[in-house]
Amino acid sequence: MHEHNIIQYTSILCAVCVAWRKAAHLTPRLWSKLCLPLKDRKPVIPELEWVKEWINRSRGLPLDLYLNFKTQSGISPAITSQFMETILGFSHKLRLLDLEGHISFFIPLFSLPRSSLPQLEEVYLEISSFFLSNIDEHLAYLHVPRQIDTFLGAPKLRHVEFIEKDDNPILKQFALPAEQLTSLKLTSTIIDPSDFDPNAYIDILCRCKDLVHLRVDLGEHFEPDPVLFRKHLSISLPSLKSLDISAHRISGNDVNLLNCLTTPHLEELTLRYDLQNLDALTSFQHRSSPALSSLTLIRLWPSTGQTDENLNQTLIALLSLFPAIRSFRMQDCVFDSDKLLQALASTEGRVLLPKLTNFEFRAPHDIDDIDDVDMLPYELVPMILARSWKDEIKVVDGLLQLQKVVLRFPHFVEEDFTKLFELPDLVVDLGTFP
Secondary structure (H helix, E strand, C coil): CCCCCHHHHHHHHHHCCHHHHHHHHCCHHHHCEEEEEECCCCCCCCCCHHHHHHHHHCCCCCEEEEEEECHHHCCCHHHHHHHHHHHHHHHHHEEEEEEEEEHHHHHHHHCCCCCCCCCCCEEEEEEECCCCCCHHHHHHHCCCCCCECCCCCCCCCCEEEEEECCCCCCHHHECCCHHHCCEEEEEECCCCHHHCCHHHHHHHHCCCCCCCEEEEECCCCCCCCCCCEECCCCEECCCCCEEEEECCCCCCCEECHHHHEECCCCCEEEEECCCCCHHHHHHHHHHHCCCCCEEEEECCCCCCCCCHHHHHHHHHHHHHCCCCCCEEEEECCCCCCHHHHHHHHCCCCCCCCCCCCEEEEECCCCCCCCCCCCCCCCCHHHHHHHCCCCCHHHCCCCCCCCCEEEEECCCCCHHHHHHHHCCCCCEEECCCCC
């Protein structure tokens, strides 16, 4: 849920003076976004005429709607239904929907027939469907349609994001126009694999032939063994350029989703939490043969029975599979990366990532015992120096030099990077941590 204080800001603006209020009322763009966060406090929703006035002031502009109806706010389905019904009087204007809360709070919206949202372009849903103890809320929940067709027949819908929040997955409850989507993000906080429904993911992905951006994040605490995706599964995404995926280690007869994908035009790859065995990554590269230009590794650490040295060897082998990479990013990774940095520093023989021009390293920022992981890697600065140079004499055929490095550490002194600032063609961004 994106936080917006647009109601507060416009109220302040209109209260300055009559002239400012008049100017604000005559500026449709100010009223084309409506955000109502009701969380962690007892909500007070006034008479709903203000909603109509607000939207009418947006005139011909489409409407972006942000609603956060969390159960702990004390809000009831009856109140949210009244609010939603008022909003849906303008359903033809809705361009963006960003909704967070229990599914029963949005019954009027999810009961709409297909083709009710002709201007809809983006949908972000963080919806839960757990059992409600309050009798009124539970009765409202019983009126939620078994299949929600609201988003079908929305010809402009291209971007969809789902966050599944509990042990009752809702993805399969929504019918989506998958064939027309270009961006899809699926995030799950489900930990118990028995509550995870891979068929819901398979169904939508097999129909997303025009997908350009895909993120499937099953969470770092997800324990997929023994059931996930079957080995025979094959999903082709011919238009996909950006893939962000949980790379959980799988044992037994099942595989990670990455094993099932063919993405010949992939340019950007993000791997989270773990690395599969190298054979799986090699198979993906051979099957898709993508000219990968960007690789991001997030929250990697040695798995059970794996050492830092093992992980470094796997990463070096992984990077050798994609020699066209220009951007390499490591974020919140908890392992000694000096061996990997040494390999990147070598400019003799077969150079690792010869086209690398952008490098980013962000130290972990939410580890309980960070004493051993927040220190500057010993080989970091030497690697950057080896991949940059001051004069043309040092140029190696086919090897590009670094153009920009982004570094984020909780504790450092600028003297650690003095030599980097002496390189005239290198941009060094130390920024603020995290």
